[in-house]
Amino acid sequence: xxxxxxxxxxxxxxxxxxxxxxAVVFSAIFAxxxxxxxSHRGAVVDFANFNQPPSWQNLFGTDLVGRDLFSRVxxxxxISLVLGVxxxxxxxxxxxxxxxxxxxxxxxxxxxxxxITDVFLSIPPLVLAMSMMGxxxxxxxxxxxAVTAMxxxxxxxxxxxIARSEKEExxxxxxxxxxxxxxxxxxxxxxxxxxxxxxxxxxLDLGFVILIASSLSFLGLGVQPPTPDLGSMVADGAKYLPDxxxxxVFPGLAILVAVFGFxxxxxxxxxILGVEQ
Amino acid sequence: MTAAPLLVLQSVSKVFRVGNREIVAVDxxxxxxxxxxxxxxxxxxxxxxxxxANIVLGIYASSGGAIFLHGEELPQRRASTHRxxxxxxxxxxLSSLNPKRxxxxxxxxxxxxxxxxxxxxxxxxxxxxxxxxxxxxxxxxRSPAALSGGQRQRVAIARALACESELVVLDEPTSALxxxxxxxxxxxxxxxxxxxxxxxxxxxxxxxxxxxxxxxxAVFEKGRMVELGTVESIFTNPSHPYxxxxxxxxPVVTDEEQALKxxxxxxxEEEFERI
Amino acid sequence: xxxxxxxxxxxxxxxxxxxxxxxxxxxxxxxxxxxxxxxxxxxxxxxxxxxARIVLGLLQMTRAARIGGLVAFEGxxxxxxxxxxxxxxxGTRMSMIFQDPTSSLNPVYRISEQFHxxxxxxxxxxxxxxxxxxxxxxxxxxxxxxxERVLASYPFQLSGGLxxxxxxxxxxxxxxxxLIADExxxxxxxxxxxxxxxxxxxxxxxxxxxxxxISHNLGVVREFADRxxxxxxxxxxxxxxxxxxxxxxxxxxxxxxxxAIPRLTGGGIPEIVDHSDSYLAPLIVHEGCAEPGGxx
Numbered sequence: 001x002x003x004x005x006x007x008x009x010x011x012x013x014x015x016x017x018x019x020x021x022x023a024v025v026f027s028a029i030f031a032x033x034x035x036x037x038x039s040h041r042g043a044v045v046d047f048a049n050f051n052q053p054p055s056w057q058n059l060f061g062t063d064l065v066g067r068d069l070f071s072r073v074x075x076x077x078x079i080s081l082v083l084g085v086x087x088x089x090x091x092x093x094x095x096x097x098x099x100x101x102x103x104x105x106x107x108x109x110x111x112x113x114x115x116i117t118d119v120f121l122s123i124p125p126l127v128l129a130m131s132m133m134g135x136x137x138x139x140x141x142x143x144x145x146a147v148t149a150m151x152x153x154x155x156x157x158x159x160x161x162i163a164r165s166e167k168e169e170x171x172x173x174x175x176x177x178x179x180x181x182x183x184x185x186x187x188x189x190x191x192x193x194x195x196x197x198x199x200x201x202x203x204l205d206l207g208f209v210i211l212i213a214s215s216l217s218f219l220g221l222g223v224q225p226p227t228p229d230l231g232s233m234v235a236d237g238a239k240y241l242p243d244x245x246x247x248x249v250f251p252g253l254a255i256l257v258a259v260f261g262f263x264x265x266x267x268x269x270x271x272i273l274g275v276e277q
Numbered sequence: 278m279t280a281a282p283l284l285v286l287q288s289v290s291k292v293f294r295v296g297n298r299e300i301v302a303v304d305x306x307x308x309x310x311x312x313x314x315x316x317x318x319x320x321x322x323x324x325x326x327x328x329x330a331n332i333v334l335g336i337y338a339s340s341g342g343a344i345f346l347h348g349e350e351l352p353q354r355r356a357s358t359h360r361x362x363x364x365x366x367x368x369x370x371l372s373s374l375n376p377k378r379x380x381x382x383x384x385x386x387x388x389x390x391x392x393x394x395x396x397x398x399x400x401x402x403x404x405x406x407x408x409x410x411x412x413x414x415x416x417x418x419r420s421p422a423a424l425s426g427g428q429r430q431r432v433a434i435a436r437a438l439a440c441e442s443e444l445v446v447l448d449e450p451t452s453a454l455x456x457x458x459x460x461x462x463x464x465x466x467x468x469x470x471x472x473x474x475x476x477x478x479x480x481x482x483x484x485x486x487x488x489x490x491x492x493x494x495a496v497f498e499k500g501r502m503v504e505l506g507t508v509e510s511i512f513t514n515p516s517h518p519y520x521x522x523x524x525x526x527x528p529v530v531t532d533e534e535q536a537l538k539x540x541x542x543x544x545x546e547e548e549f550e551r552i
Numbered sequence: 553x554x555x556x557x558x559x560x561x562x563x564x565x566x567x568x569x570x571x572x573x574x575x576x577x578x579x580x581x582x583x584x585x586x587x588x589x590x591x592x593x594x595x596x597x598x599x600x601x602x603x604a605r606i607v608l609g610l611l612q613m614t615r616a617a618r619i620g621g622l623v624a625f626e627g628x629x630x631x632x633x634x635x636x637x638x639x640x641x642x643g644t645r646m647s648m649i650f651q652d653p654t655s656s657l658n659p660v661y662r663i664s665e666q667f668h669x670x671x672x673x674x675x676x677x678x679x680x681x682x683x684x685x686x687x688x689x690x691x692x693x694x695x696x697x698x699x700e701r702v703l704a705s706y707p708f709q710l711s712g713g714l715x716x717x718x719x720x721x722x723x724x725x726x727x728x729x730x731l732i733a734d735e736x737x738x739x740x741x742x743x744x745x746x747x748x749x750x751x752x753x754x755x756x757x758x759x760x761x762x763x764x765x766i767s768h769n770l771g772v773v774r775e776f777a778d779r780x781x782x783x784x785x786x787x788x789x790x791x792x793x794x795x796x797x798x799x800x801x802x803x804x805x806x807x808x809x810x811x812a813i814p815r816l817t818g819g820g821i822p823e824i825v826d827h828s829d830s831y832l833a834p835l836i837v838h839e840g841c842a843e844p845g846g847x848x
Contacts, residue, residue: 006570170373171383174433177334178387178440179360192377321741322712426596455595455768460812463821482742489814489821512818526746527816528771530798534816 004272014271017264024258028078035071043226054246061246064236069246072228073254079229080258083144084209088202090148095155096198100186102156103163114160120153126215133221140223143216147209158201162194196273203269207262214255230255282309283444283476284333284363289342291328302328304500305342310444315470315477317487317508319523320497329497330446330480334365346444361391364437368449370429374421380407380432381417387439406435410465427458434465438473448480463490484527488512496520515541555627556583556844557730557762558607563621565602565611565786576602577786579621581843584730587760589753591777591794593767595809599786600766604732607764608648609638626729643673647723649752651735653715657707663687663718664703667725674726690721695751713744720752724759731756734766749776770813774798779841782806784831792838802838804830 008015032038036057046066054061060069102113120128129146136142166172167190175185213223214231223229230251237247269275291303303325310316320326331337333344335355344351351359367373374383384403388394394402404414410431421429430450437445447466451459467490469475479491487494487508494511496504496519504517515521521541529535565577577599584590594600605611607623609630623630625646630638642648650656658666664680667687671678678686684703691699694717707715716737723731736752737745753776756763767773773780773794780797782790782805790803801807804827811822 003570169375170367170369171375171378173336174365174367174373174383174436175386176336177360177363177365178390178436179355179357180386180390184386184390189375189378192375195377321743456770456809456812457595457824460814460822460824463814464824467821484742485814485816488816488818512816522743524816526743528742528746528769528775529816530770530774530810530813531815531817537817 007271008268011268011271013264014268017261017266017268020257020261021265024077024261025081027074028081031071031074031078035068035074037068037071040067040071041075041228051240051244051247053244060250061244063233063247064240069233069250072233073230073251076228076230076233076251077254077258079140079223079227080210080213081206083140083147083213083223084206086144087147087151087209088205090144091151092155092198092202095152096159096191096194098152099156099159100163100190100194103160104167104182104186104190113156117153117156117160120150121157123150125150125212129212129216130219130221133216138221138224140227143213143221143223146216147212151205151209154205155198155201158197159194162197163190166190166193197275200266200270200273200275203262204266205262207259207266210258210262211255281312283312283347284310284478285345285348286310286329286333287343287345289329289332289344290340291325291332291337292340301500303332303339306502307342308495308502308505310476310478311493312443312476313470313474314492315479315490317479317481317491317494318497319481319484319487319494321482321523323499324497325500326480326497327448328500330365330448330478333478334363334446335359357391361387361440362442363444363446364440364442365446365448366430366433366437366450369453370426370433371421371453373433374429376421378420379417380419380421380424383421383432384417384436384439387436391440393439393441402439406439407432409438409469410435425458426454427462430454430458430462431465434462434469438469443474444476444478446478446480449482450479451486452481452483459486466490484512484524485529496523512537554586555624556585557588557626558582558584558764559622559624559627559844560603560607561622561624561843563603563606563623564619565599565606566618568616568618573618575786580781580783580786580788582781582788582791583844584762584764586729587756587762589756589763589765589776589778591765591767591773591780592783593770593773593780594783595768597785598783600768600783601734603783604648604734604764604766607730608642608646608732609633609635612638643670644726645728646730646732647726647728648732648734649716649719649723649736651737652739653719654707654712654739656719657715659706659708662704662706663710667703667718667722670722670725687721687725690725691718693755694718694721696721711744712740713748716740716744716748717751720748720755724755724761727759728761730762730764732764732766735768736765737772738767738769745772752776770798770809782809787832788835789831789833790836790838792841796838800838802836804833 008018027034044067048066049062050066051064052058052062058068058070060073063069098113098117102110128150132146132149133142172185172189175189217223217229217231218235223232225232233251234248237244240247286306286308289303289306290301293300293302306329318326318329328337332339338353346362381403384406385399388399388402403417407414407416412428412431424432451462454462463486470477481487491508493505493507495502496517498519504511504515504520511520512524515524524541525538529538560580560582562579562581563577564579566573566575580603592600592603602611606619611617612619664684664687668680668683671683671686687703688699691702696702696714696717702710702714702718737748740748749772765773765777777794780792780794781788782803784805790797790806801810808827812824814821
């Protein structure tokens with residue numbers, strides 16, 4: 001704990017990461033109480049105030065149907081975070097399990113599992129997600145599905161490499177000599193030693209999932225209106241540049257802040273947990 | 278020491294295939310391990326001493342020969358009961374204890390795997406094991422990182438005891454430790470052997486340690502057992518030139534030891550070249 | 553009286569950690585005269601290896617390290633040297649041998665190429681052929697029977713013992729006045745280690761090279777060194793000529809170390825009574841081993 005604080009104090013960027021992420025998460029959770037116009041998250045129309053530049057009343061200006069952009073950006077954070085958390089809750093256990101099994105068992109199991117993983121890894125992620133979204137309905141659920149499908153192999157790769165080196169450690173031999181089951185060795189002995197690296201990657205990935213989800217909705221394949229989403233906000237606003245600059249700049253900055261924050265936090269975590277690169 | 282051998286190796290060999298080449302790591306070794314003795318297997322790297330240990334433990338399948346425990350042949354794929362019968366203490370206690378699990382969790386594992394003791398009593402057993410290796414019982418909640426090298430090795434020894442096996446393979450158990458710690462660990466091993474009637478197979482390259490802990494010594498060179506004898510005969514009258522050169526190479530601290538080394542002849546020119 | 557090759561006076565070292573300063577060396581003083589073999593012996597964590605790293609100028613680059621006191625090499629305070637000057641010294645006037653020879657050599661270059669780099673340190677424009685010729689000579693000085701084959705090999709194709717000899721040949725190639733040997737041969741088999749030490753001893757005697765010999769193994773020290781410093785928890789506790797120190801260890805810690813070593817002649821496993829308080833007793837210097845200039 002003392003060490004953690006010392007690292008955060010000695011490295012201002014790490015501290016910034018903590019602050020940014022805390023701010024993003026806090027505002028996403030308490031969006032209803034924080035934003036001036038909670039109802040603007042949905043299909044509200046206020047033509048009296050449409051397309052207004054930033055003012056004290058509307059910090060980020062208003063959109064083309066008069067909704068407060070600040071309120072919508074904050075609610076979009078909520079959607080992005082939920083998306084990120086759901087994607088990782090599915091992708092991480094799958095990826096980690098495959099990686100552990102392949103790394104520890106070796107032999108045929110390893111060959112088969114890792115070749116499948118390689119196939120997924122060889123497809124550019126956005127292309128995979130786009131083709132999946134093309135086949136399926138472009139809904140939020142399918143968006144998550146698409147992103148998840150392209151996310152797990154990275155965890156497999158990561159954990160596979162750790163498991164392969166941990167397998168050579170004496171404690172694995174010790175458990176085998178005692179007669180412990182493979183399940184025990186995989187999940188109780190090796191898995192705990194993968195946790196720091198996985199946790200670090202998850203933090204970094206929350207930022208990237210937000211980014212990729214935004215890219216999908218920018219292309220019209222993600223979250224559908226009227227649900228606020230950073231990617232579609234940027235896409236919609238782009239048609240009105242440079243005159244209505246606030247329509248793109250603020251959602252864009254919001255993406256930047258979140259991704260940047262999670263990256264800094266991930267780096268800090270890497271140092272705190274002592275993960276080797 | 279009774280006359281019945283606890284473990285019998287009968288013409289055991291191990292061949293590793295590397296590409297098209299075959300490497301004979303253990304070449305037709307026959308050896309009896311008597312109940313209650315400490316048998317040292319000494320040799321340098323590539324002598325096959327560790328391979329023999331791994332075959333005994335069932336980590337490697339042998340390429341030929343048979344192993345008998347209590348007169349019963351051990352299969353290549355060991356069942357849980359076979360595993361329980363032979364335990365291991367490794368060289369490096371930093372690696373042999375899982376850094377992410379507490380000392381207590383590591384010590385409980387053998388109890389849980391083999392259903393030793395009532396479930397409710399197992400933590401008590403863990404504490405008793407710690408006390409047996411002279412560590413405070415509350416160390417069970419510690420992580421290995423909070424322990425010194427010697428303390429970690431004590432935990433590793435306690436783990437080997439947990440299975441209540443008669444035979445323990447000690448694979449260079451003190452060579453990663455400082456001398457003061459080494460002396461204490463060796464004392465502990467002797468004490469446990471006496472108290473529990475354990476049989477040790479002590480794998481090492483350190484002949485000074487062997488001289489003071491072993492009853493019998495098997496000298497290995499390039500996969501073959503070149504000499505087997507009691508510790509007295511090996512150290513006063515070694516018959517094989519390799520044994521002599523091993524003893525002559527030990528760095529010593531007293532004049533008496535130097536005199537012993539000098540008497541046992543220095544390595545010949547031919548041996549010097551071979552190295 | 554000539555300058556000692558290495559003079560260390562009141563050397564302090566501490567590391568800045570997250571929980572404040574950790575003191576590792578509490579003011580150690582030692583010296584090595586020309587051509588002298590001096591051992592620094594202690595357990596892990598005693599500070600013996602960091603001392604070597606300070607002399608080599610490697611620790612000075614670590615941001616967390618705080619170093620105080622004097623380290624003089626051939627009369628020159630190394631703290632006054634620029635990083636470049638220090639770099640120029642390493643591998644020429646001052647060289648080193650490490651514990652594990654195989655990992656100290658670069659696996660992707662042949663021995664001949666690595667040797668050439670070493671020789672270029674003193675003769676920058678040395679031709680490859682000339683370099684190979686000199687290397688072959690140096691290798692055969694190290695009792696390597698077929699230097700041409702060794703030069704054409706990669707380190708992983710050679711045994712640990714051969715690699716160690718190659719390391720020794722490289723370390724002595726530029727005629728250094730000081731060789732720092734950090735646990736040489738510990739990673740090798742005993743018979744190979746014994747041969748290596750014998751060889752190293754003969755070579756440094758022939759070249760009149762001073763040696764700082766870092767080891768935890770008292771037996772090895774006894775066979776190699778002229779003088780011995782015993783270090784315990786960052787303090788020198790005893791200092792004397794090898795024969796004197798081994799015949800008559802006077803400091804409680806040295807005695808405990810000696811007693812703890814199992815004897816080849818038998819006698820059972822030594823009883824270790826913990827007297828760690830007495831291990832912190834002040835330095836004992838044997839007759840005729842005072843530090844030059846009266847430092848302690």
